[in-house]
Amino acid sequence: MNYQFSVILPVRNGGTYVKECVNSVLAQTYPNFNLIVLDNNSTDGTKEWIASLKSEKIIIYPSNNDLTIEDNWARAVEVPKNEFMTLIGHDDILLLDYLETMNCLINENPNASLYQTHFKYIDASGGVVRDCQPMVKIQSVTDFINCQFLRTLDSTGTGYLFRSKDFEVLGGMPISYPNLIFADYELWIKLCMISCKVTSPDFCFSYRLHNSVSRHTNGEDYQQAFKKYLKLLISLRENSDIKKAIDENGIIFLTYFCQSLSHRILKTPVTIRKITVNQFVKECIELSRDFIPQHLFKPYYKIQILAAILLDNKFGRVLYRLFKKIKLL
Template identity: 45%
Template sequence: MELSNNIQFSIILPVRNGGEYVKECAKSILSQTYGNFNFIVLDNCSTDGTAEWLESLNDPRIVIYRSDKSLSIEENWARTVGVPKNEFITLIGHDDVLESNYLEVMEKLIKKYPDASLFQTHFNLIDSQSKVIRPSRPMQAVEDAESFLTSIMTKRFDIVGTGFLMRSADYDKLGGIPDYPGLLFADYELWLNLTKIGYKVTAEEVCFSFRIHQSATTTSSDKKIQDAFERFVKYLQDVQASGPEYRNVILENGEAFLLSECKAMCHRLLRTPRQNGTTELSVKNTVDTFVGYAKRLIPGKPFDPMKESSIKLAALIDKSKLGRNLFLMFKKMYSKPVLK
């Protein structure tokens, strides 16, 4: 694929009330050693001065699109498709941080692999105080769609929303990030669809930090997570039908993938206080739902989550209000994982 000598980038930040984190994020963007980029901000009616602070920087690279009404997170991120963008784009969360050489490394990566459709670097996971928790797990330098699907289903590397870079034309052609509830699991679909256009490449350098903190893991409701995963299962069914190589990956890895997600959702349910006697989101119902997923994705293969001791224990605890309350009380006093 022919490339211009002077590659132009757009770094896109959808944000609502970014607080102090957005200042660190923005400063990391504006300190890039590669200068040919603009910084597009999709401000979603921030009330904490986020847009005003960005405007006060008086930096011509910053382009702010304010929403005239309050939007959902899905609606605000969807605006990415409609705004003018440079040839290559990357999207960033307001609490994540780029290293100053991120675009410089990406420019070299694009020129080395001009036919790739998805680009990434290695990264660090950081906490709310910007301290490094750990580096990302190693990734292959080159992955096709089949390999990337295997990575998703086996969780052999860390997949986060920040740090991926793609062509604006590809992003727009796909319709942008899919409209999943809360955008949960939407990244998986988008990245896989992009790798099906070409392939994914990853630089060995560590060029950004992805923040892990309480608000990133607990604000989404259990129902929203389950609804989003339901959509992802439907997407995987479509992927299966698109080629035998994808069907084989899902058949080979589907049991372990579904068991892992079922376990995570069951344990999350125990950590969430039951509201108004709601019984729809119970461990038992979740297990039954995943058994249904297995029939759709890996038909004919045995799938019994209750054979997993921690899921079985979660189901026993979840049977009674007393059991759930005791579990929550114990979790408050004991910070280490209770169910493994």
């Protein structure tokens, strides 16, 4: 069966990268698709360039006002779409056979609710940084969460494909996450809960590591998004399979992010954050009581977390920045 696909591209001022992205979509060997562009009032000619292509496959939904990244992505729920859809970042690239591979994957696994292929990470100039970690063909939601907890899964906002009706029933990308950090994980989990995730062994897209929001977001936004995601996982403990995954590996996940976000908060200027490192760690302890009630979460026993707490003062932050510079030499 030949399915109909929609590729959704939210963009603001995509520059050179969006041209490479759009051309990779239009070059697909599989013909049954359209490209839906959600242009966020671009001022660099992005919308005009895409319109100049005069492709019957392209549908542009412009915005006459500047939208937040969250509000622009939210429009994906409202626009008419084909039966299956995928979201793509404006600096990412689909290989020629991405949709062809997805069509075959759906025909082989029609009952799955989430589809993906393997992919490569590329740098700003398009050079390959590395392959994604290998993925098994079929993953339940428990498998998916366990892989996330153990960091044996590379997951991005690009490359997943799913039914448009499921996306709409779930309300689309959850936009209450600051800068959409962890928002895609919530969406993938909820889609995976419908049935399962199926992955092709083929490498069919490239994800660009270039000024991504999550890499440059300050600690304030990141920790707010993390706490929201943790509360989602707590609510999902009602599912016995998800509860099992959380009970087994949730403490690893919580410890990792408590440490990494403590350091991110430490690097964030105090003028643009509302929380100290120690306050964040205490909030993690409080959330752990509902997240992993059978475990005693002891972040103060982790030297990296304790060091971040002790350095979270004017003198300590100077020392921390100096240490980071020395490490780069």
